[in-house]
Amino acid sequence: MDVNLISIAGFVWFIFCWFGYTTFARKQAKKRRCIASVLHRYRIAWMRRLLFREQLIADTALLASLERQVTFFASTTILILAALLTLLSTSERLFELISDIPGVYQASIFDIQVHLIVMIAIFIYAFFTFTWSMRQYGFCSVLMGAFPRANSEDDISAEHENYIRHVAKIIDHAGHSYNYGLRSYYFAMSTLAWFIHPIAFIFATTMVVMVLYQREFHSQTLRVMDQIDS
Numbered sequence: 001m002d003v004n005l006i007s008i009a010g011f012v013w014f015i016f017c018w019f020g021y022t023t024f025a026r027k028q029a030k031k032r033r034c035i036a037s038v039l040h041r042y043r044i045a046w047m048r049r050l051l052f053r054e055q056l057i058a059d060t061a062l063l064a065s066l067e068r069q070v071t072f073f074a075s076t077t078i079l080i081l082a083a084l085l086t087l088l089s090t091s092e093r094l095f096e097l098i099s100d101i102p103g104v105y106q107a108s109i110f111d112i113q114v115h116l117i118v119m120i121a122i123f124i125y126a127f128f129t130f131t132w133s134m135r136q137y138g139f140c141s142v143l144m145g146a147f148p149r150a151n152s153e154d155d156i157s158a159e160h161e162n163y164i165r166h167v168a169k170i171i172d173h174a175g176h177s178y179n180y181g182l183r184s185y186y187f188a189m190s191t192l193a194w195f196i197h198p199i200a201f202i203f204a205t206t207m208v209v210m211v212l213y214q215r216e217f218h219s220q221t222l223r224v225m226d227q228i229d230s
Contacts, residue, residue, distance in 0.1 A: 007198040035216045043168040051150040067137040074130035088116045105197045126184035136174035
């Protein structure tokens with residue numbers, strides 16, 4: 001079979017796996033326990049405890065810590081994009097370097113440029129998701145400052161429940177955006193195998209999906225988190 005056809009098939013498989021798994025994980029999170037659904041349960045419990053706290057110093061510090069994690073990846077993504085753009089501008093030298101590696105299929109300069117452009121597109125998407133996550137965490141800081149207070153469990157009103165549910169949901173959205181950015185990194189790693197051979201690219205993409213599925217739906221961490229308040 002022609003290598004170019006395998007390469008196109010690998011790219012189609014890559015897109016299918018990425019967006020297919022994202023859709024699958026989002027739908028399954030509403031039906032079964034996974035990292036996302038268990039974390040959302042704890043976010044609701046976190047927001048419920050805010051009703052009875054006079055000082056939110058620890059909570060704002062926790063939210064700032066989550067935001068710093070996202071900021072780190074957003075900054076790192078900018079550096080990666082700069083490196084990829086530099087490689088794209090010197091694609092001829094990269095082509096010569098890869099051609100000298102034994103066992104690597106003989107790709108053309110155009111193939112190398114396409115691979116780099118795909119990686120650039122992935123990290124641009126990652127940057128947008130990370131920065132959107134940062135903004136959502138910023139929104140949550142404002143909402144936490146406006147959080148209504150309650151004196152006891154008997155004083156919890158419909159307004160309180162509404163605030164709890166919706167602020168937790170915004171934090172959940174911020175977490176999902178962060179997760180989308182991390183997935184971009186995972187799938188970007190699989191594109192490195194594309195420089196070796198399209199079949200290696202297909203295999204690497206499949207492995208990424210398997211790793212993501214195991215960690216989000218069957219990891220030991222998930223089992224422990226699920227058992228804490230059970």
